[in-house]
Amino acid sequence: MEHAETVTFGGSGLNRAAHLRGAIAETLADPAARCIVLWRGKPLLDGAGAGLSRVPLDHPVLGDASDMRLFLGLDEGGPVFAAELTRWDPDVSEAADFGAFLDPSQQHHPAMPAAAHFAELRAVMTTLSARDAELAATARAVIGWHGSHRFCSTCGAESAPDDAGWRRVCPACGTFHFPRTDPVVIMLILSGDNVLLGRSPGWPEGMYSLLAGFVEPGETIEAAVRREVFEEAGIAVGPVRYLASQPWAFPSSLMIGCLGLATSTEITLDPVELEDAVWVSRTDMARVAHGTHPTIKPARAGAIAHFLLENWLADSLD
Template identity: 60%
Template sequence: MKHAETVTFGGSGLDRFAHLRGDAQGLSKAKQSAGTTAILLWRGKPLVHAEDRGTLVRLPMDHVVLKEAISEPIYLGREDSGDCFAYDISNWTPDALDSDALDSFLDRSEQHHPLLDAGQVFCELRGIMPELSARDAELAATAKAVFGWHRSHRFCALCGEQSVMAMAGWQRDCPSCGGHHFPRTDPVVIMLITRGNNVLMGRSPGWPEGMYSLLAGFVEPGETLEAAVRREVVEEANIKVGDVEYVASQPWAFPSSLMFGCRGEALSEEITVDPAELEDAMWVSREEMMQAFTGQHPVLKPARKGAIAHFLLRNWLADRID
């Protein structure tokens, strides 16, 4: 699809400069270079400008707040202006922290660290993703995903001993058995299933009222993308699917997925929802989806901007799925 990489987190052409990851001397030199900057995360939330939440804050490498990092930084790559690292200060606890807001479906709370400028705040990535530039989106998603992997993979899967960060954050090594472990990405299919003028939409339990999206599910071992699409749609809605085509992909750091956007033609219409998978599913016409996109549908909320479901639906409405 000619518009494939315009999806949020779709890639900005960042030179990840991977050969530098294992070069201790080169990394040390990069950290001291005048053009090198750092982005900062707290519990997966990137630091942005309060008045322009679509722009990541880039800090100088000698900023005092970086001393609060819980680990060595992750090397993200080289921009035109210089190298870029990511730091995590998740051990910091803000005053009057609202735990309920952090645990909500969409965390709209903002946190300000006292060592940072007043106009610099931590924001939930899902809330600001439509506003980010392609470059800032790629940097933020990469840092969030890799830091998340380190938090959930602290112990060696081979012997159970605690492993250590290596290769500028892109590897964990076990000092006990010598095992090497690498960041994982879980493949997920998300599918635009159509029949005539209608598209299949579903909602999971606990979603906000009126929120529906395209059906999605994890790809199983030994399974193709096409087979995963057909299996998931049958399992969730008992709809059989014929031809399936890949459309576009989206890195989804919530926590560590790669979303494979596909389209498929339904061979049946009658929906039978599996309550263990979905709360509801329904066919939605193009006209109704247009109403939803403009916020005028009586039931459906607008598709969430930045998510690949929004991208697929928008291009379907514009007849640009090719």
């Protein structure tokens, strides 16, 4: 797809300046350096233009942050870092639901202006600029990796952040550990003018999406598409081609969007993976996209499923 990188979280052209990670002290001392701030994976927004808040590295809000400053790269304003508030325990509103599909609550730090607030990234991702979206997704994924990979998988000792946050080093055995990205195929499966949609158990009512699944070791992308669709819905798939990708920091996936042509149409569900799967005509998908379908809601704006379906309806997959 010629416009593949217009997908949310893609295409900002951030200069990650990896050559600066090994000797970061000078970059940290740059008066132009700024830091984006996260709390429980939620980015801090400025509130005015709904962009990311970027604070100086000596800002009081960072007094509640962990010691790690993750170097994200260089943009037009200078070096950009990220930090997570781990020493702040705010009173959360009754609306907060951190285990929900999407937490609607907002939090406000006393060191920030009243309009500044922390918000769930999935709730605001379509309002961010391409650069802010890439910065927020990168920070969320890498900081989340540090939180879930504190201990060395070789010897079990606690490891420490290194290389400006882009690896962890075990002091006991010297093993290096690097942030992981999990490849996931997500499939626009077509049969004539119909597309295959499914819904997982526990999803909100009316929510359907494209089928998706993790790529297994030793497996090509094409093979993963065919295996996942057959396992989940019993549909055989023939030709497969790549369309677009999307970094998806929930927690650490790379969504690989593909087009697959079905060679069978009878659905046989795996009830563990899918609660339902249906073939939906192009006409009905247009109604879904406009919010007028009686039972199926539109895919979440900003997600690659929405992007692929939107381009299929517009005949702009090439």
